[in-house]
Amino acid sequence: MWIAVLSLVSWVWMLLAQGFFWRTDVRLPRTGGEPERWPSVAVVVPARDEAEVLPLSLPSLLAQEYPGRAEVVLVDDGSTDGTGELARELGRRPGALPLRVVSPGEPPRGWTGKLWAMRHGIALARESAPEFLLLTDADIAHEPDSLRRLVAAADGAGLDMVSQMARLRVASAWERMVVPAFVYFFSQLYPFRRVNKAASRTAAAAGGCVLLRTHTAEAADIPDAIRQSVIDDVALSRAVKRVGGRIWLGLADHVDSIRPYPALRDLWRMISRSAYAQLRHNPLVLLGTVLGLALVYLVPPCALAAGLLAGDAMTALAGGLAWLVMAGTYLPMLRYYRQPWWLAPLLPVTAFLYLLMTVDSAVEHYRGRGAAWKGRTYAAPEAVETGEG
Known part of the structure; x- marks a missing residue:
């Protein structure tokens, strides 16, 4: 129950205090005119x-x-x-x-x-x-x-x-x-x-x-x-x-x-090639990311299901509300991409795929195949610096 409540609190905080990230109305500034001289x-x-x-x-x-x-x-x-x-x-x-x-x-x-x-x-x-x-x-x-x-x-x-x-x-x-x-x-x-x-x-x-x-x-x-x-x-x-x-x-x-x-393999390759680089090739940051994704995106539907099966109303309520806020914040992006609303409740499934892609990115990095794109593989910056002495 407390994990479900923590997930709900996380979503309420993101809804109100994370820069209104879920809104899709940030478009090119309108300045009301054009330059007197167009720059080259x-x-x-x-x-x-x-x-x-x-x-x-x-x-x-x-x-x-x-x-x-x-x-x-x-x-x-x-x-x-x-x-x-x-x-x-x-x-x-x-x-x-x-x-x-x-x-x-x-x-x-x-x-x-x-x-x-x-x-x-x-x-x-x-x-x-x-x-x-x-x-x-x-x-x-x-x-x-x-x-x-x-x-x-x-x-x-x-x-x-x-x-x-x-x-x-x-x-x-x-x-x-x-x-x-x-x-x-x-x-x-x-x-x-x-x-x-x-x-x-x-x-x-x-x-x-x-x-x-x-x-x-x-x-x-x-x-x-x-x-x-x-x-x-x-x-x-x-x-x-x-x-x-x-x-x-x-x-x-x-x-x-x-x-x-x-x-899916095309999207997987596109995302996983740079996911671990985004985490600065840090295993601790990777662990925190995996736990964070699980808490924020996977706990709500799991808590709702577990609460309903066990007759735990508080757990089910916290999980359901967190899932509702999650889906609600996703709707503006779906509208921007002209996609149906019913994809919003499926966001935990997509988040789980991203979790797997992120882990796979780390695995490929340690296998020497990280950040590979069109025949080239790039090492972490620290490795490059070490190699140059």
């Missing part, structure tokens, strides 16, 4: 073996209706599927923004592939002295006015970094079960309203869509300062806040991820 922008796109999604994502960038000067730099990160050649072909379409396709070669020790590609792309983009950098992934599609909206928000609100959580694909049954919960858990860990407060120490970003002032990137030594980071978007936001930059994070209406995750 360079779009940097790291891409590794993205030929499958590039025909849908890259044309959306090249077709941006932006009043100022803009160009796109796609960095082919050692692709073997013809990503670079396909990008050049797409860039030859009439009316497209200027496109440069480059390849930096394999990353040196101590760099992740994406950040090495980003470093090369940013260095090349700086040759034309852009005032803003749009860092976006190769699987992200932008509506024609996406760049215009991002720049207007950053300029009007005086922001140094604007990041939007792209709307992820929810087509398969497993995507419907897992994807909205992914964004829900992220916002629970990094409440957007706290992120967006200048005085708050909470920092986060969504790496698929980040607009960054060039001078802020230089002040924060981006990306060199975060070169070992597997979770590079959160590391980027922290680096920007450290130098006094104002950041903003919210949900997107005009930016979509088009990468499919049709099967």
Whole structure:
């Protein structure tokens, strides 16, 4: 009974005191006008073996209706599927923004592939002295006015970094079960309203869509300062806040991820590859996370069932109320993803899957296969530093 009560108290606290993480109304700031002079922008796109999604994502960038000067730099990160050649072909379409396709070669020790590609792309983009950098992934599609909206928000609100959580694909049954919960858990860990407060120490970003002032990137030594980071978007936001930059994070209406995750194994790989890195490769933090997930998400339905079977009204009531609050806080995210309400009571099942994925991430790390992505495996930062002496 007391465990069930503790779970209920945890949910009431999160409902009222965790930055209203469950609300989905944090969208691009509306400043009431547009810049008198549109700043120049360079779009940097790291891409590794993205030929499958590039025909849908890259044309959306090249077709941006932006009043100022803009160009796109796609960095082919050692692709073997013809990503670079396909990008050049797409860039030859009439009316497209200027496109440069480059390849930096394999990353040196101590760099992740994406950040090495980003470093090369940013260095090349700086040759034309852009005032803003749009860092976006190769699987992200932008509506024609996406760049215009991002720049207007950053300029009007005086922001140094604007990041939007792209709307992820929810087509398969497993995507419907897992994807909205992914964004829900992220916002629970990094409440957007706290992120967006200048005085708050909470920092986060969504790496698929980040607009960054060039001078802020230089002040924060981006990306060199975060070169070992597997979770590079959160590391980027922290680096920007450290130098006094104002950041903003919210949900997107005009930016979509088009990468499919049709099967559970695809989603499992996507989440487990970085879950243990999020826990700083610390076994004690892993243990606390597992116990916390069990208390918050698994105890409520178990307590309700146990209380009903044993005739323990208090245990059943505490468990049922906790489950009700949990489902209620999940409903706004389901509405944002246009999913049915009956998925809300199934959140404990999804949380249990995430618990297993997190444990699996730790197991793979200790087997030497942690943070593996597209043929590369990254060690923990401490291991890299030790290896370099």
